Amino acid sequence: TNAQNVPSMDEILKDAPTNWGKWGPEDEVGALNYLTAQEVMRGVRHITQGEVFTLQRLIGDPKGDPVWPGRTPAVRTMILDEAHWDEGGDGPAFPGGLHYADDKIEAFLQGSTQYDALGHVWYGGKIWNGYDARTTVDGLDKASVEPIAQRGIVGRGILLDIARWRDKEALDAAETFTHEDLMACAKDQGVEIEKHDVLVIRTNFLKKFHEQGEKFYENFCEPGLVYSPELVQWFQDMEIPNLVTDTIANEITYDPNNGAALPLHCALMRNLGVTLTEIADLEKLAEHSAGDKQYTFLYAAAPLKIHQGTGSPVNPIAIK
Numbered sequence: 292t293n294a295q296n297v298p299s300m301d302e303i304l305k306d307a308p309t310n311w312g313k314w315g316p317e318d319e320v321g322a323l324n325y326l327t328a329q330e331v332m333r334g335v336r337h338i339t340q341g342e343v344f345t346l347q348r349l350i351g352d353p354k355g356d357p358v359w360p361g362r363t364p365a366v367r368t369m370i371l372d373e374a375h376w377d378e379g380g381d382g383p384a385f386p387g388g389l390h391y392a393d394d395k396i397e398a399f400l401q402g403s404t405q406y407d408a409l410g411h412v413w414y415g416g417k418i419w420n421g422y423d424a425r426t427t428v429d430g431l432d433k434a435s436v437e438p439i440a441q442r443g444i445v446g447r448g449i450l451l452d453i454a455r456w457r458d459k460e461a462l463d464a465a466e467t468f469t470h471e472d473l474m475a476c477a478k479d480q481g482v483e484i485e486k487h488d489v490l491v492i493r494t495n496f497l498k499k500f501h502e503q504g505e506k507f508y509e510n511f512c513e514p515g516l517v518y519s520p521e522l523v524q525w526f527q528d529m530e531i532p533n534l535v536t537d538t539i540a541n542e543i544t545y546d547p548n549n550g551a552a553l554p555l556h557c558a559l560m561r562n563l564g565v566t567l568t569e570i571a572d573l574e575k576l577a578e579h580s581a582g583d584k585q586y587t588f589l590y591a592a593a594p595l596k597i598h599q600g601t602g603s604p605v606n607p608i609a610i611k
């Protein structure tokens with residue numbers, strides 16, 4: 292795309308709806324406010340078998356971690372292990388002969404299965420709820436991941452297996468789908484998307500990351516939802532609190548209609564306060580759901596409480 296011909300996000304989203312102020316001038320969790328105690332209980336009613344699925348991808352996968360271009364995979368460093376107590380080693384001497392292993396990770400907070408803070412993405416100098424974008428400098432003073440983590444995310448989840456619905460192992464690069472596709476997919480799965488559902492969308496696109504290696508990043512354009520005013524209005528009307536996908540950025544990377552990068556991040560996260568969860572592993576859940584045809588579950592996620600963080604690694608859980 293020639294960036295010079297791309298309209299600004301202000302122009303693209305000129306008439307787009309916002310939820311700024313809806314939950315007060317101090318709000319930092321946006322559409323997660325829709326997940327009331329009643330919604331938790333609605334989710335609980337979809338536990339029918341006691342089957343538990345963890346939706347996090349492995350951090351430090353020997354096969355590599357898929358990350359947004361410019362980010363680097365997590366690096367785990369061993370600090371202390373048995374070798375430190377070899378002769379001449381620096382292992383600390385504790386009474387009784389205690390030894391232990393320690394390690395640390397250096398990781399982008401958006402570098403694995405993650406929750407994005409609402410202040411993670413913006414345009415036009417303002418982040419979620421109208422806070423000044425300068426509040427992001429040197430750490431998010433507003434709309435960081437901390438208030439989201441303090442709250443936790445629990446509700447009814449619904450899996451929309453777009454790859455299977457399209458009869459594909461995985462979606463292709465730059466392949467798009469719309470909210471109408473989500474509804475059609477749900478219908479074919481024998482369910483209906485309800486108000487306040489946590490949408491969990493499977494493309495299986497990241498399968499290609501391991502198959503293609505470095506080539507994966509050539510002409511990088513992920514498949515995904517594509518911006519339209521109707522789609523944004525649908526999210527608004529359905530009061531969707533949280534969008535979860537198995538791609539790195541939850542939407543087509545470059546909008547095929549105007550060339551802009553990630554306009555849905557702007558329309559959904561910055562304007563409507565919809566929380567985004569990315570790089571989820573939906574394979575086991577999808578396999579099970581194709582078998583028993585139960586596509587709804589209790590969805591629960593607890594991002595880490597990171598002061599001023601732009602996001603957090605997470606291991607979401609689906610219970611059927």
Ligand code: UVW
Binds near residue numbers: 407412539
């Ligand atoms: C960007 O914000 C660029 O990406 P993501 O939402 O995938 O972290």
